[in-house]
Each structure stands twice: as C-alpha cells, then as structure tokens.
Amino acid sequence: MANESETEAGPQATHLESALEGTRTALDRAVCRAGRGIAWLIFIAMAISVAEVLARYGFNNPTSWVHESVVFLVAVIFAFGGPAALAKNRHIRVRVIYDYVSPARRRWMDVLNDGVTLLFCVAMSYAAYVMFWRSTHDPMGNWTLERSGTSWNPPIPSLIKGAILVALAVMTVQALLHFIQSLRGNGPGQREPTAPARDTAI
Template sequence: MSQQSSDPRALPDADALEQAEALPPERNALDRLVARGARGAAWLILLAMAISVVEVGLRYGFNNPTSWVHESVVFLVAVSFALGGPAAMAKNAHIRVKVLYDGAGPRFKGWLDRFNDLVTLGFCLTMSYAAFHMFWRASHNPLGAWQLERSGTSWNPPFPALVKGVILFALALMTLQAALHLLQSLRARPAPQATAAPAKEVR
C-alpha cells in the first residue's frame, strides 16, 4: 500500500501568509507619511458638512443666509478630492484591471510592475507640467505680477487659484511617489515560486 505526501517546507506557511496580508500596502517612508497626512485631510469633508449644516440653520431657521458657505464647501471638497490622488497611490488603492497580472509568473509580474511604474511616472510628469501652467495663469496677471485668481462673487475669495495650487502640489507629490516606486521596482528581485516537492512512496 502506498501513500503520497509532500514536503511541508514546499507549502506556504499559514503564519507567513497571515503576516504578509497584515503588512501595510505603503512601499516606502514617503507613502507612509502621505497616508498619515491623508487621514488628517479626510477631516475636511467633515468640516464641509458641518458648515453646510450651519448654513441650512441660518438660512431657514433665522432667515440669515451667508455668502461664504457655498464657496467654502466647494473649496474644501475640491482640496480633499485633489489630495486623494497621492493618498490612493500611497495605499496602492487605484483601480486597475489585473486579469493579465494575476495569471503571470513572478518574473513577468516584476516586469509588469516596472512598466506600470514607468507609465505612471510619465503620466504624473505630464500632468504636473500642465498643472504648473494652469497655476501660473491663476496666480499671475498678464504682466507677470503676482495676482491670485478670484471667484468673482460678492465674497470674492482666491479659491480658484488656491485649488489649482493644491492640484499642482498633489501631482508633484504623485510624481515623486511614482519615481520612488519605479526605483523600488527596478531594484526588486522576483520572489522564487513555490513548487511542490516530488511525492514520496511510504510503505
């Protein structure tokens, strides 16, 4: 009578798998810093909701509407939306199609990671260049003097220029993240693929 058994060293360790799943998705110190900052920036949404509630109470409870709440809410939401890009990159949470990636071997996955990081870096560089010109036009008059673009309302805050400045900051930060990710993927070595040990005959 024969019985087949495999070498336990060739099988993945359950504790190792649990530890791998528990590791944070951040790839470097900058990603960890961005992730912590994103948790603080998330409070901007709560602040926007709070001043919206105040506006509703003043408008319908005391017939005393404000002239600043609407623009402030739009500004806070726009800032949080722009900062979501670096946060998603830090947490590796961007939406992606992984049909080809999941079926690839370790070596091919490494090359796919390098290609993905290279394309991401090129995209971020291009968008940062466009954002720089957008912010320059919003922060300087035709003569080149510093003059922030304003909303043109009765309150007239410089929110348009500030939002474009935040967009430029977010894209520049994403460019730096993408460059570090590309360096890490170029230096990384594919992990050896686990293979089952040949079956042994037990008598």
C-alpha cells in the first residue's frame, strides 16, 4: 500500500507535471513556475477594483490610484503571457501540413519555425528597448520617467514599457534555446510522446 506521505504528495506532483507539460528547457520550466505567481496579480486587480466600487458608490469617497493600478497589473499579466505561452508551446498554430510530413521534414519545419520566432523576438525586443528608452529619458538623455498625467501621476507608462521589454527579452532567450534544440534534432516533432502515468499503489 502507498504510504500517507506519497498519497498526499501525489496530487501536488501531478498538478506540477501538468503545469510543466510541453516545456522544452529549464528556462521554460522556470517561466511556468514564475507565471503561476504572476497570475495572482489578476486577483489583486480584482480585489482593489471591488474596493474602489465600495469606496465610490458605498461611501462616496473614490480613490485616485485604483484605475491606473489595475491597468498596470493587467498589462503585466498580458506581457508575461507571451513567455508563458512560448514556454508551454501553447501559441496558436496551424498543423495541417506539420502533422502529415515525415519526421525528417518535421525537423526542418521546427528549425524554420523556431528561426522565424527568434528573428521576430529579436526585432520586437529592439522595438521595445527603443520604446522603453524614450519613455525613461528626455531629449537630452537625462533619466526622466514618463508619467500618466493624472492627479496621482505615477510612472505607469514607463513601468509597463519596462515589463514589455523584460517579457520580450525572456522570449528572445527562449526562442534561441528552442532554435538550438531544433538544429540538434530535438524539436517538438522529434520528441517521443510522454507515456501516461499509471497508479501503482495497491
């Protein structure tokens, strides 16, 4: 019989394996684990939104910071959705041709796909860097954060552009590692499907 500790650890281990399904590298697995923490930002956004509704309509005392805070939190979640989707190979794709070609041709399709993804991520990272630089520096090159211009006036625009830059930089490294794997013949099309786990407890 399985002991009590194995029984308790079983569902947690299964849930973690499910969360990491489709990952190709250690960086992908780290992104998935970080994503589980970042996902809680949506709960924080919801909680402060509810508090704002109560303050505004229940006590006639609206805040000046909730709206922009929610915009920032949701923007961060969306930005890091890119690395999470790339890590788990859950991006949108059409597999009509891919599923019907030989493994050898599938390998080169993996190389082409990962190469195009890498070029796209490099280009987008450069664009994000330019956008972030302009948001954090004045025309003279001095450090000056772009602000929202509201009564609270936080540097939310600069922070969001910084989050986008970080997310795209992570995606660029992910794409590079995926490209190297595909060149070595270890792309998604070359990996054996994982056999389903069986319960061996008696």
